[in-house]
Amino acid sequence: MGKVYLVGAGPGDPELITVKGLHLIRSADVILYDRLVNEELLDEARPSAERIYCGKLPHAHPLKQEAINHLLVNQARKKKRVVRLKGGDPFVFGRGGEEAAFLAKAGIPFEIVPGVTAGIAAPAYAGIPVTHRDYSSSIAFVTGHAKKGGKETVDWSKLATSVDTLAIYMGVSSLAHITAELIAHGRQPATPVALIEWGTTDHQRTITTSLKEASEEAGRRHLLNPAMIIVGEVVRLRETLKWFEAVRPSVNTAREAY
Numbered sequence: 001m002g003k004v005y006l007v008g009a010g011p012g013d014p015e016l017i018t019v020k021g022l023h024l025i026r027s028a029d030v031i032l033y034d035r036l037v038n039e040e041l042l043d044e045a046r047p048s049a050e051r052i053y054c055g056k057l058p059h060a061h062p063l064k065q066e067a068i069n070h071l072l073v074n075q076a077r078k079k080k081r082v083v084r085l086k087g088g089d090p091f092v093f094g095r096g097g098e099e100a101a102f103l104a105k106a107g108i109p110f111e112i113v114p115g116v117t118a119g120i121a122a123p124a125y126a127g128i129p130v131t132h133r134d135y136s137s138s139i140a141f142v143t144g145h146a147k148k149g150g151k152e153t154v155d156w157s158k159l160a161t162s163v164d165t166l167a168i169y170m171g172v173s174s175l176a177h178i179t180a181e182l183i184a185h186g187r188q189p190a191t192p193v194a195l196i197e198w199g200t201t202d203h204q205r206t207i208t209t210s211l212k213e214a215s216e217e218a219g220r221r222h223l224l225n226p227a228m229i230i231v232g233e234v235v236r237l238r239e240t241l242k243w244f245e246a247v248r249p250s251v252n253t254a255r256e257a258y
Contacts, residue, residue, distance in 0.1 A: 001076060001077065001079065001108070001109065002029070002075065002076040002077070002078065002079045002080040002081055002082060002108075002109075003076060003081060003082065003108075003109045003110065003111070004072050004075075004076050004082045004083075004084060004103055004108055004109070004110040004111075005024050005028075005081075005082065005083050005084065005110065005111050005113055006084045006086065006090040006096045006099060006100060006110060006111070006112050006113065007021045007024055007025070007083050007084065007085050007086065007090065007113040007115065008021065008086060008087075008088055008089040008090050008094070008113060008114050008115015008116065008117075009021065009033075009034075009036075009037045009038065009041055009085050009086060009087055009088070009115055010038075010087075010088065010115045010116040010121070010200075011087070011088055011116055011117065011118040011121040011122060011199055011200045012036065012038055012087075012118075012121075012198065012199060012200040012201040013038070013121075013125075013200040013201060014038040014040040014041050016115075016116045016121060016200065017041060017115070018113065018114070018115065018116075020113050021085075021113050021115065022041075022044060024081075024083050024113065025041055025042075025044050025045050025083055025085065026044050026045065026046065027046075027081060028045060028046070028049050028081050028082065028083040029048075029049060029050065029075075029080040029081045029082065030049065030050045030051075030052065030075045030080050030081070030082045030083070031045055031049055031050070031051050031052070031082075031083045031085055032052045032054050032068065032071060032072065032075075032082070032083070032084050032085065033051065033052070033053060033054060033055075033085040033086075034054055034055055034085065034086050034087050035055030035087070036087030036088070036226055037085050037086070037087055038201075041085070052071065054068050065095060065098065068084075068099070069098070069099060069102040069103075072084060072099060072102070072103060072108070073102070073103065073106045073108055076103075076108045076109075077108075084096075084099060086115070087115075087118075087226075088115055088116070088117045088118050089114050089115040089116065089117040090112060090113075090114070090115065091112065091114070092117045092119065092141060092169075093141070093143050093169050093170070096112065100112065117141070118169065118199055118200075118226070118228050119139075119141045119167035119169060119228060120167075121199060121200050122196040122199025122200060122204075122228040122230075123167070123194065123196065123199075123228065123230045123234075125196075125199055125200045125204060125244045126194055126196050126199070126204070126206040126230075126238055126242065126244065127237065127238045127240070127241035127242035127243055127244070128194055128230055128234055128235055128237060128238050128241070129234055129237060129241070130165050130167060130230070130232075130234060131164075131165065131234070132234050132237065135164065135232070135233040135234045135236070135237070136164035136165045136232055136233065136234045137164060138162075138163045138164045138165065139163065139164065139165040139166075139167060140159055140163040140165070140166055140167070141167050141169065142154055142159065142166055142167065142168045142169070142171075143168075143169050143170055143171075144168045144169060144170050144171020144172075144173075144174045144175070144178055144229070145169075145170035145171070145173075145174065156178070156181035156182055156185055157181075157185040159182070160181070160182045160183075160184075160185035160186045160187045161185070161186040161187060164232050164233070164234075165230065165231070165232035165234050166182075166229075166230070166231040166232060167228060167229075167230055168228070168229035168230075168231065169228065170225070171227075171229045172218065172223055172224065172225050172227050172229075173225075175214060175215045175218050175229065176215040178229070179193075179211050179212070179214050179215050182211060182231065183211060183212065187211060187231070188211070189210065189211055189212035190210050190211070190212065191210065191211040191231060191232065191233070192208065192209075192210060192211075192231075192232065192233060192234075192235035192236050193208070193209050193210060193211050193214045193229065193230065193231050193235060194206060194207070194208050194228075194229070194230040194235045194238065195207040195208075195209070195214065195217070195218055195221075195223050195227060195228075195229055196227060196228045196229075196230065197223055197224060197226070197227040198226060198227075199226075199227075199228055202248055204244065204248075205221075206238070206242075207221055207223065208235055208238060211231060214229070
């Protein structure tokens with residue numbers, strides 16, 4: 001029997017991979033990787049390693065999740081060392097829990113290798129600490145994307161004022177709805193918001209605005225996935241702490257509306 005490793009590849013910058021994750025990539029027989037995995041990491045694999053693309057665009061999945069689950073099982077049963085390489089962290093909106101459950105049910109040995117999640121890394125590269133003694137003592141990681149055909153699973157009425165910082169994944173297409181819900185349930189319209197596109201990469205673009213103006217600004221700036229939406233007073237610190245643009249002068253920084 002082989003073994004499956006569910007490995008977090010980090011948020012985009014290939015240097016943010018963990019030491020253990022890199023070791024497993026270099027020793028893998030098979031790598032199943034997602035769209036947001038930096039392909040520089042695949043160059044670390046052995047030439048003989050099989051690479052299987054499982055990339056998922058919004059509303060377009062080359063491989064359905066069920067097919068990915070079965071691939072993992074079948075490759076392990078061929079006595080292969082299998083790396084399932086996932087953007088960010090496999091257990092933070094990465095469906096790693098579903099894959100691990102499928103492997104457990106099939107009796108396949110597996111390990112979880114955490115990765116740096118975009119909800120922390122993207123704002124950090126934008127100069128925004130998600131917690132700060134003067135601004136934020138709590139953070140929530142929230143999905144802005146509901147299951148296909150399903151009801152919304154996020155209770156914005158509870159999140160609006162109970163958490164200092166919101167890190168919203170996959171929320172670009174629902175931004176107008178999200179901001180309206182937060183304002184309707186008590187979040188101040190002037191609350192600072194950062195929209196961070198392609199965080200931690202050379203294509204990173206950061207737009208700062210207000211909760212009231214975020215949706216309009218995102219449309220005007222043609223904000224695209226992948227993007228993190230950060231809501232909270234910590235966004236004010238970007239003006240003082242932004243550092244990435246100085247290190248990578250090619251980074252595309254939009255004019256900041258806030």
